[in-house]
Amino acid sequence: MxxxxxxxxxxxxxxxxxxxxxxxxxxxxxxxxxxxxxxxxxxxxxxxxxxxxxxxxxxxxxxxxxxxxxxxxxxxxxxxxxxxxxxxxxxxxxxxxxxxxxxxxxxxxxxxxxxxxxxxxxxxxxxxxxxxEGRELTPKPDFTSVDLRAEITIDASPSQVFDSLIDSEVVTRWFGYPIEIEPYVGGRFAMGGLANDPSPAKVLELEPGRKFSVDWGGAGVGTWELEGSEGKTRLTLVQSGFDAERPPYAAWGGFLSGVAELRRYHEVPDWQPIFMD
The missing domain is CATH 3.30.530.20 (START domain)
Known part of the structure; x- marks a missing residue:
């Protein structure tokens, strides 16, 4: 073991x-x-x-x-x-x-x-x-469902949130793990960095301030949709294109815990990650 x-x-x-x-x-x-x-x-x-x-x-x-x-x-x-x-x-x-x-x-x-x-x-x-901290909790994954669709509101503009989804250095900070992104359609999205990820994901869509989607292979396609109102952003996370007989629940939990830290990154003064080491 x-x-x-x-x-x-x-x-x-x-x-x-x-x-x-x-x-x-x-x-x-x-x-x-x-x-x-x-x-x-x-x-x-x-x-x-x-x-x-x-x-x-x-x-x-x-x-x-x-x-x-x-x-x-x-x-x-x-x-x-x-x-x-x-x-x-x-x-x-x-x-x-x-x-x-x-x-x-x-x-x-x-x-x-x-x-x-x-x-x-x-x-x-x-x-x-x-x-x-008295903050709104992030939606939890539903282990009885074959759909992932989660919505959260972030107290930051769509352009700010979007930049923090595609900038490798910023994503690495709030996600807590090295990530390297080529921010253009067809670009690579590498967990651990391009030198360490032999099978990086692929950027499918990139509309500044509006939409970002990544093809994760067997885990399907992850899409972040952004809509702004009164200086805030409604961020919708959707996962699609996977084997419905085997939903990628592990990936869903990772996405949602990441979204929680993304929101904290924009909203908490003197932000520091929840997780240590």
Whole structure:
């Protein structure tokens, strides 16, 4: 088995409040899942359309104290282990998320629903951070749907938002991963940079301030549509052209967690990324 996946996120709230958000069912239903039931020390469960294999709660509580919540989660017939660990960092709390049984090959092949776990937790932790800042949460992916269409409003002009979608240096900043873009129709869009991506995506459409679409191959075509009003931008993200028998849910979680950080990049004074390392 591979080493556990680790994600570290900075949350603008005291440790005690963050711990409450991890174990209070009403708060879990805000940032994590449609449904949640928690009765410590015996029960910890969440489920619904925005949870992988969310037909029922498939979690089993293993341990909970003032700084740690650990549970088993049955996914695709395997019992995985998820752990939240909290650390104080001045006025903020660092949330470390550990997840076992994640294999990046499952992202590529779509063989197991466990391939969504990395981007699922990035998106969920983004919403946890936004919840504490009193900001509108980013839509969650629906694991029962074969469509992705998400709309958010960004407090910036369409030209500003568009520039931050096609400028390699800016995209790398808010996305938190090296990205190199050739900003013209037919240009390459390379995760990790052109030197490190042997199969870059392709820019299909580029209408300044209005539309940007990229062909991701098997994951389909991602399209960002922009519409301005009163100095703000309504950004619509649509994913199409993929195998409906195997929707690219892992990619959807990545797009949505990225959109959350894109909006923060434009709106939060003295912006710094939610995610660390």
């Amino acid at each position: 591979t080493e556990p996946m680790i994600i570290r996120a900075r949350v603008q709230a005291p440790l005690k409040e963050v711990r409450h958000a991890l174990t209070d069912p009403a708060t879990l239903r805000i940032w994590l899942a449609e449904h949640a039931e928690v009765e410590l020390p015996d029960r910890f469960g969440f489920w619904g359309r925005t949870t992988p294999e969310g037909d029922a709660p498939h979690q089993r509580l293993l341990h909970a104290d003032e700084r740690t919540v650990r549970f088993a989660w049955l996914l695709d017939g395997e019992e995985t282990t998820t752990e939240f660990r909290l650390e104080e960092d001045g006025d903020t709390t660092v949330v470390s998320l550990s997840q076992t049984h994640f294999d990046f090959q499952d992202v590529i092949t779509g063989k197991s629903i466990r391939g969504v776990l990395q981007t699922y937790w990035y998106q969920a932790l983004s919403n946890l951070a936004e919840h504490f």
